Amino acid sequence: EVASRGRVMGNTCGVTFRSKYFSSFRGAPQRHDSGYAPVAAADADADSPPGKRPSRPAAVADAAAPPPAAGMRRGSLAPAELTANVLGHPTPSLHDHYLLGRKLGQGQFGTTYLCTDRATGADYACKSIGKRKLITKEDVEDVRREIQIMHHLAGHRNVVAIKGAYEDQVYVHIVMELCGGGELFDRIIQRGHYSERKAAELTRIVVGVVEACHSLGVIHRDLKPENFLLANKDDDMSLKAIDFGLSVFFKPGQVFTDVVGSPYYVAPEVLRKRYGPEADVWTAGVILYILLSGVPPFWAETQQGIFDAVLKGVIDFDSDPWPVISDSAKDLIMRMLNPRPAERLTAHEVLC
DSSP, X not given: OHHHHHHHHHHHOOOXXXXXXXXXXXXXXXXXXXXXXXXXXXXXXXXXXXXSOOOOOOOOOOTTOOOHHHXXXXXXXXXHHHHHTSSSSOOOOHHHHEEEEEEEEEOSSEEEEEEEETTTOOEEEEEEEEGGGOOBHHHHHHHHHHHHXXXXXXXXXXXXXXXXXXXXXXXXXXEEOOOOSOBHHHHHHHHSSOOHHHHHHHHHXXXXXXXXXXXXTEEOOOOOGGGEEESSTTOTTXXXXXXXXXXXXXXTTOOBOOOXXXXXXXXXXXXXXXXXXXXXXHHHHHHHHHHHHSSOSSOOSSHHHHHHHHHXXXXXXXXXXXXXXXXXXXXXXXXXXXXXXXXXXXXXXXXX
């Protein structure tokens, strides 16, 4: 059952014991790392950089497509002068400084390429966002905010570092450090699930990113294994968070109403259109459940079925391998997946 449900997840794609649980594995490496990988949400007509002819890739079933409302951009159309100057200031030419190479990943608004610094020969990743895809003012603001948030989080060892942003007539380019180890999602698929020790180490990194974001007034809003990359293939702990395209700044007590995220990972209060930073902790709890079992806690054949399961909040601790997993791990998951945001653990409480 675990194997079959894991395949379905891949095809349809998104404390009482809190300190004791993590302290039992204290001293484990907490390495993070660099890079960028495929953006979530596949787009069959994604852009290529200038000078390269766009091609239509094979259709991909998006394993973590956001809820319908997340893909629908509301708001007035962006005026031509806004999309003509997305960053709000002139920038040097990307191609004067970097040589673009092979495609690394593809997303709803852009495509990520390997790029090489012409001066040093160092490799980076470049996310090229087609400006023709920025239909509304909100789309333009999302790009500006993504870059701003990446700069805001600069220096955190488990957040991908931004190298710079460039703009030309057709594209906005975000250059960032490169991760060569692939997605955490793919590693989970390969392994099936992790031991409690490894899951605790990985969860500490994920929740550490959440805590850092929240302390700086940022909600990620799209945490998932696909949005954590490994620095290298030989170290499961070399994680860095990527893709801040749905992230927002928040103030204490601020309530958000737009439905964004990925089906398997979305918090119930997001579906109810009244949420705050607590939604990121819910998502981290979902990731912990998946790390330990290889399957999502809320599962169904359809997207609406997944949403219904999330709202019901029934967590399966009876199927394999849960009978042999510690009570402290289950207790932590229950506290992170508390359906009442006000009673849910904070990121700091999970780690303390």
